Amino acid sequence: MTNLVTGLRRLLALCLLGLATEAVCAAGYPDRPIRLVVGFPPGGGADFVARQVAQHLGQSLGVSVVVDNKPGANGTIAAADVARMPADGYTLLLGVSASQSIGPVLMPKLPYDPLRDFTPITQVGFTPLVLVVNPAMPAKTVDDFVKLVNAGNAPVTYGSAGTGNITHMAAELFVQSSGASKLQHIPYKGSSQVITDLIGGHVTAYFDTLPSSLPFIQNQQLRALAITSSERASAAPDIPTMREAGVPGYQATTWFGVLAPSRLSPEVVNRLYEALRSSMGTPEARQAMTSRGVEPVLDTPASFRAELEADIARWREVTRKAKITLD
Incomplete structure (x- = not known):
């Protein structure tokens, strides 16, 4: 027993000094709690996903995964914190489209690069947005809505939860598409006031996240015209997609994914990916996600990186055409 303890101590020392191979160090991973940083306060959608990931990943790995809320600046404060941490697998980020795709495009002076400074593990899920209008509006379809918008002399107003927010960017993409x-x-400064003013008739439309608007759609306070994902949402299968509604190629979602600091060893990347794939892929875990309007994904690290690259390119083009910047 003494020899075993001594050997483990030597192995740990070698890992800390960088003298052991990555594979050997990864063989003992993880042997202490993991910190999962999320850039939003407790109680919201990102926090819910983070806590699902922490619970299931921790159970799979046999260690505690502790959620660390670092809210602010649409998740970019949390992303910057993780980007400068050691690439040892003990600090992870619950990244979102706002911090990894949109923020870096709108704010080129951010202290991190979303591709250079992170190692993608897996996208765990996404939430579609939904184009909602006041029921008093005569438009019943997206085509009706576009015709109504373009027919009048005065502009038709839409609300957003803030400039550069996904609710703004989805609308700009819609305008262009x-x-x-x-x-x-x-x-606006947040979603709740947009919903209030939309129901009150002070703005005409809103691209809201589906979980936020769904209760108002179900009680007929708002009318849904289309969702923004490429396929219909399991939480609202009666709402057509934008593509079905006649806007080809349109896709705008807010996604959630697990990332680590850059240069994480392939062995640890694979360990985390397999643990997430198996634990978050159970029927119970998937049901918990879909019940909150989050569609599970669990793609490979390579696929996640490719999706991230495409998402960045999409929003860079949208912001260029709309001439939007936050710097």
């Missing part, structure tokens, strides 16, 4: 050129942006 559908030709609804007379839509006028009204930025």
Whole structure:
């Protein structure tokens, strides 16, 4: 027993000094708690996903995974914190589209690069947005809505949860994809006031996250015209996609993914990916996600990186055409 303890201590010392191979160090991973940083406060959608990941990943790995909420600046504060941590697998990020795709495009002076400074592990899920309008509006379809927008002399207003927010970017992409050129942006400081003003008729439309708007859609306070994902949502299968509604190629979601600092060893990447794939892929875990309007994904690290690259390119082009910047 004494020899075993001595050997483990020597192995740990070698790992800390960087003198052991990555494979040997990874063989003992993990042997202490893991910190999962999320850039939003407790109680919201990102926090919910983070806690699902922490629970199931911790059970699979046999260690505690502790959620660390670092809210602010649409998740970019948390991303910057993780980017400068050691690449040892003990600090992870619950990344979102705002911090990894949109923020870096809108704020080129951020202290991290979303591709250079992170190792993608897996995208765990995404939430579609939904184009909602006040039921008093005569438009019943997306085509009706576009025609109504372009027919009037005065601009038709839409609300967003803030300039550069996914609710703003999804609308800008819609303008560019559908030709609804007379839509006028009204930025708010958060989603709840947009919903209040939309129900009250003070703005005409809103691209809200599906979980946020679904209760208002179900009680007929809002009318849903289309969702923004490439396929219909399991939580609202009666709502057509934008592509089905006549806007080809349109896709805008807010996604959640696990990332680590750059240069994480392939062995640890694979260990984390396999643990997430097996634990988050159970029927119970998937049901917990879909019940909150989050569609599970669990793609490979390579696929996640490719999706991230495509997402960054999409929003860079949207912001270029719309001339949006936060710097």
